[in-house]
Amino acid sequence: MPQQRLVAQETSLYDAGLACQMRVILILPQQARSFCRTLALGILSSSTMSNQRIQRPTFTTPYDSLSRVAEQLYLPIRTLLYLSSEGYIPIFIRIFQCDGMYVSVHRDFIAPHGADLPYSVTQLAYGSRLGIGRLGSDNTLGFCLSQDDCRELMDKGRVEQSLFPSAVKNGSDKLYADFPRPSFVPFDRIPGIDPDGWRAACYPKETVFDLDTGNGYPSPRMFNITTALSGARALSGARALSGARALSVGREDIEEFLNFIDSPAFVGDLIVENEIVIDVNDGEQTSKEKKEGKTKAIAKIKDVAEERPAYISKKLAHLIDTSQRCWRKMPSNSDEYERKRSIQHKALQDKEFHSYFQKRSATKLLLEAATRFIEPLDACAYGNRDRHGYLTPKLLMLMAAAKLYWSPPHVDLAKVATHPKRSDIQAYLSILGINDNNDAAYATTLIRPEEAVGGSPGLEPSAPRRPWAYHFKR
Secondary structure: OHHHHHHHHOOOHHHHHHHHHHHHHHHHHHOOOHHHHHHHHHHHHHOOOOOOOOOOOOOOOOEEEHHHHHHHHOOOHHHHHHHHHOOOOOOEEEEEOOOEEEEEEEHHHEOOOOOOOOHHHHOOOOHHHOOEEEOOOOOEEEEEOOHHHHHHHHHHOEEEEOOEOEEEEEOOOOEEEEOOOOOOOOHHHOOOOOOOOEEEEEEEOOOOOOOOOOOOEOOOOOEEEEOOOOOEEOOOOOEEEOOOOOEEEEHHHHHHHHHHHOOHHHHHHHEEEEEEEEEOOHHHOOHHHHHHOOOEEEEEEEEEOOOOOOOOOHHHHHHHHHHHHHHOOOOOOHHHHHHHHHHHHHHHOOHHHHHOOOOOOOOHHHHHHHHHHHOOOOOOOOOOOOOOOOOOHHHHHHHHHHHHHHOOOOOOOOOHHHOOOHHHHHHHHHHHOOOOOOHHHHHHHHHOOOOOOOOOOOOOOOOOOOOOOOOOOO
8 A cells, every 4th residue: 555655654755745644544533623533534535645646648669759748748848958958857869861870089089170189189199099989870869968958959949069978779678878988098097188078979981080191080960959840951961850859858767857856856955954842742752751751852844945946936935934834833732723724824814925916816715725735634633743844745746836837047037938838837736636626727826926927928938957967778
């Protein structure tokens, strides 16, 4: 039973929410307060607290086009390019009808006229044997794009490139990367030659690689890569299906990407760990605490950092602050529970909070949805010492959606064309589990930045920078 496993782990924020669900069911029958049992079980029957998507898209082939991946994930192509430029998901370009050869070439050796050859290269003996190596063309699909290439594609819609981080090959049922490497000598032992300067490239089959004449190797074939849906030719030689249908993503990389953005780790940069003092009830005391007569204890708690990024709207920030104010310490009895709920209700009626909705008023149904987003399911299960994670799974989902769809630089709040589609955000939240009543629509309203100009986005639009990691299996 999945809940049993999650109760045993209780390591992530989402999992802790699920664990709380399970414990509410177990604890409430022992409580004398029937109103509390009815409330909690009613919420449980209508909510899905999970970090696993209800509708996980299925990709049956080893890779798929970027345009289809964007459609299946409800993420604009511009968003995926931005995420790729930040190292979250690799994108490669498919090449076909290629009569050339795939090679490892060191960029310091490419100097058709000799003028740009580094001194360290001109001094190498047998230089013609060192700067080139065959990758082989069997099962080669194309080339993986660098993070910089993806950023330029996002900004300009096109990029010209001849040197790539790796070639991409098709195995029996999965992709793998063929990384460029030296053919004979370990270049990290040769002074002046950068061991990270190797790139994958494509040359005509008749190319002669010879440094003896004083010139470097010729330039590789240059590919014109665009985000247009139509294909395009390479600038020389081989043809590249270099539109959004040829920009492609491997199946395993899609799965790993989904696992990441659906997990608390995606909003990990917003979460900090603090300590609070809690009351220790008799039923919760350890034998040591009972012996020492302790009535207080220190508990670690997950908090949202005080410094909020620009993609957190004022409305969402108010929900986070209200959640922290009311539920950072769980109530110890029914009177305290009702008092906290009253504070929560007043906070959601705050005039400044309502002013953030501009032309759209905060309806009663929207405020009821906001209550469901921020109130922990186990808020009325008093005296449970090991549960002080007030951040509900649904509130974390709103934070993740805000980061995914409204993060700069891929979104310019002053330009409607860069804004995400409201229908995409709602679909994303629905498949995560925010699908009761009209909650996905209310959540979409709550996370929209107040500075975003009105209007419907006419173009395609997306999260932190980490070192590039290739997820293709070697």
